[in-house]
Amino acid sequence: MAVGTQGLDFEEFYRGSKDQCLLTVMVSVGDKDMAQDLVAEAFARAWASWRAVSRHPAPTAWVVRTALNVSISRWRRRRREILMPDPGRIEGRSAIGGVAGSSVDPRIMAALLRLPARQRQVVALRLFLDLDTSHTAEALGIAPGTVQAHLGRAIAALRDDLVRERSRETPP
Amino acid sequence: MNDDELLTAVRDQRNKLLMTTPVEQVISRGRTVRARRRIRRLAGAVAAVAAAAVALTVLRPAGHQPADQLAAWTVARQANGTINVTIRELRDAAGLQSTLRADGVPASVTFGSEPNPACREYPGRWNLSQSGVQLSSGGPYILAINPSALPRGAGVQIGGKFDFAYSIPGHPQTTYISPWRPKSPVSKVVRVLALGAGLVQASPQCTGS
Numbered sequence: 001m002a003v004g005t006q007g008l009d010f011e012e013f014y015r016g017s018k019d020q021c022l023l024t025v026m027v028s029v030g031d032k033d034m035a036q037d038l039v040a041e042a043f044a045r046a047w048a049s050w051r052a053v054s055r056h057p058a059p060t061a062w063v064v065r066t067a068l069n070v071s072i073s074r075w076r077r078r079r080r081e082i083l084m085p086d087p088g089r090i091e092g093r094s095a096i097g098g099v100a101g102s103s104v105d106p107r108i109m110a111a112l113l114r115l116p117a118r119q120r121q122v123v124a125l126r127l128f129l130d131l132d133t134s135h136t137a138e139a140l141g142i143a144p145g146t147v148q149a150h151l152g153r154a155i156a157a158l159r160d161d162l163v164r165e166r167s168r169e170t171p172p
Numbered sequence: 173m174n175d176d177e178l179l180t181a182v183r184d185q186r187n188k189l190l191m192t193t194p195v196e197q198v199i200s201r202g203r204t205v206r207a208r209r210r211i212r213r214l215a216g217a218v219a220a221v222a223a224a225a226v227a228l229t230v231l232r233p234a235g236h237q238p239a240d241q242l243a244a245w246t247v248a249r250q251a252n253g254t255i256n257v258t259i260r261e262l263r264d265a266a267g268l269q270s271t272l273r274a275d276g277v278p279a280s281v282t283f284g285s286e287p288n289p290a291c292r293e294y295p296g297r298w299n300l301s302q303s304g305v306q307l308s309s310g311g312p313y314i315l316a317i318n319p320s321a322l323p324r325g326a327g328v329q330i331g332g333k334f335d336f337a338y339s340i341p342g343h344p345q346t347t348y349i350s351p352w353r354p355k356s357p358v359s360k361v362v363r364v365l366a367l368g369a370g371l372v373q374a375s376p377q378c379t380g381s
Contacts, residue, residue: 010195010199011195011199014195014198015195018191018193019186019187019189019190019191020186020187021191022189022190022191023185023186023188023189026189032189036191036192036193039191039193040191040193040197040198040201041201043193043198043202044198044199044201044202044204044205045202045205046202047198047199047201047202047203047205047206048202048203048205048206052360103188104185104188104189105181105184105185105188108181108182108185109185112182123182127179127182127183128183128185128186155175155178155179158178158182159175159178162178162181
């Protein structure tokens with residue numbers, strides 16, 4: 001498909017970052033299919049504004065932010081009809097069925113989804129997209145110090161959660 | 173499990189979840205997004221002009237010039253009597269107005285300023301395209317006027333101006349159009365051409381006849 005220079009640059013960006021963006025959005029919305037839909041829409045908007053997005057200091061953060069905005073917009077449109085719970089608050093969600101069929105570690109994914117929403121987003125942006133604190137703060141619209149605080153609490157909670165899970169699996 | 177082991181374990185999840193949407197599908201959707209943005213901008217611009225009955229500007233005269241000379245505007249009479257006005261830049265409104273009047277179109281043209289206060293809206297309910305005036309979308313703007321199809325006693329008022337189009341950080345999917353440059357932080361500001369046309373009552377003060 002001939003899409004010109006702009007398209008070739010975009011294709012390179014898409015192939016190099018789509019999986020990380022999908023995982024980052026997946027951690028926020030808790031469902032792989034929904035995340036894939038949102039990320040595809042965000043990449044489409046990135047293509048439509050590629051001249052600006054390609055100059056963005058953190059284009060992957062732009063894509064993730066756009067995907068989450070799309071998610072919020074859709075939720076607002078449906079809010080009178082559908083109540084969408086925070087995926088992290090769903091009891092008994094084993095290994096988050098939304099990622100079934102992938103090789104994602106179900107224990108880590110479940111532990112991530114048990115974090116509060118903002119902590120999940122900070123972990124995803126910092127660890128999956130490798131964004132620094134300032135870009136993470138910019139993408140989420142919060143202060144850099146708040147990013148550090150969320151990350152510290154998230155790591156502590158994840159460690160406790162995973163250690164607890166391992167102790168349950170290991171017979172005394 | 174120490175922090176390093178934990179961070180490594182979390183980072184290792186990258187590339188284990190695969191995005192399967194083909195890039196061609198994303199680009200196809202991107203084309204649709206881009207097309208819708210253009211339509212929205214154009215609709216906003218035309219609506220702004222129609223609502224304000226705006227005026228315009230013009231730079232240099234260019235009536236009846238060959239098509240290969242890209243002037244601010246050109247006026248060309250077709251064999252069927254229709255007069256095509258192609259506007260590329262908002263310059264020399266007076267020159268365009270004179271050219272149109274010389275071609276038998278009672279016209280009032282203003283660019284970037286208030287419309288002629290002597291002009292009065294043509295009364296009644298009328299449809300512009302069914303009254304001999306067609307306005308194309310996109311640039312350059314082409315206005316097709318059929319003088320013989322204009323309602324009795326009607327003239328054509330043409331107005332154009334530049335507006336500011338911008339979006340707000342965090343909401344890139346929404347484009348706002350304003351006649352004023354936004355003061356609050358916005359993600360990007362571009363100037364867009366707004367061009368409109370309408371029917372007015374022909375009179376010596378408004379349309380010259």
